Amino acid sequence: MTDRIAGTHRQLTNTVKEALRDLNIQLALLNRRFGGRVELKDADWTCLDLLNRQGQLSPKELARRTGLHPATLTGVLDRLERGGWVARERDPDSPDRRAVTVRALRERNPELYTMFAGMNHRMDELCRDYSAAELEVIADFLRRTAAAGHDSTEELA
Numbered sequence: 066m067t068d069r070i071a072g073t074h075r076q077l078t079n080t081v082k083e084a085l086r087d088l089n090i091q092l093a094l095l096n097r098r099f100g101g102r103v104e105l106k107d108a109d110w111t112c113l114d115l116l117n118r119q120g121q122l123s124p125k126e127l128a129r130r131t132g133l134h135p136a137t138l139t140g141v142l143d144r145l146e147r148g149g150w151v152a153r154e155r156d157p158d159s160p161d162r163r164a165v166t167v168r169a170l171r172e173r174n175p176e177l178y179t180m181f182a183g184m185n186h187r188m189d190e191l192c193r194d195y196s197a198a199e200l201e202v203i204a205d206f207l208r209r210t211a212a213a214g215h216d217s218t219e220e221l222a
Contacts, residue, residue, distance in 0.1 A: 099180050103176060103180060104148060105145075105148070105150075106141075106144070108133060108137070108141050109144055111131055112127055112131055112133075112138070112145065113145060113150050113151065113169060115127065115130055115131065116151060116168060116169040117169045117171070120168070121154075121166040121168035122166060122167055123156065123164070123165070123167070124139070124142065124153075124165065124167060127167060132218065132222065149170060150169065150170060150173055151167050151168065151169055152167070152168055152170055153165045153166070153167050154166055154167075154168065
């Protein structure tokens with residue numbers, strides 16, 4: 066790679082990283098506003114979103130995936146359960162009678178969809194401007210960015 070091409074590549078890479086930082090800020094603001102409307106703290110929303118996407122999990126697995134201390138997770142689950150967002154149920158597959166799993170109560174999901182309707186609509190409009198091939202590249206980039214974030218989070222653990 067020539068110095069000129071390398072310099073351009075470095076500059077574009079920095080532009081992408083800046084754009085990701087801007088995106089992070091905007092999504093954090095959106096999540097905070099959304100959370101205020103449905104009375105979910107950031108950690109509550111993270112846990113609920115994981116449960117909705119991954120299905121039921123044990124509290125231990127949920128703590129591992131979110132990086133929350135088990136005592137903190139207990140408070141999160143208490144709030145989510147009181148709010149009618151999740152249910153804790155005995156794990157029928159475990160020999161330990163105390164073992165539980167946590168599942169999202171999907172009956173409340175329409176509230177979430179309503180809150181995110183504006184963003185979902187804007188994302189649909191935005192994606193219409195890209196070809197299928199471009200969307201595949203974008204999706205690949207975002208998946209790989211999420212994996213890099215996961216790996217970086219693990220390094221800091």
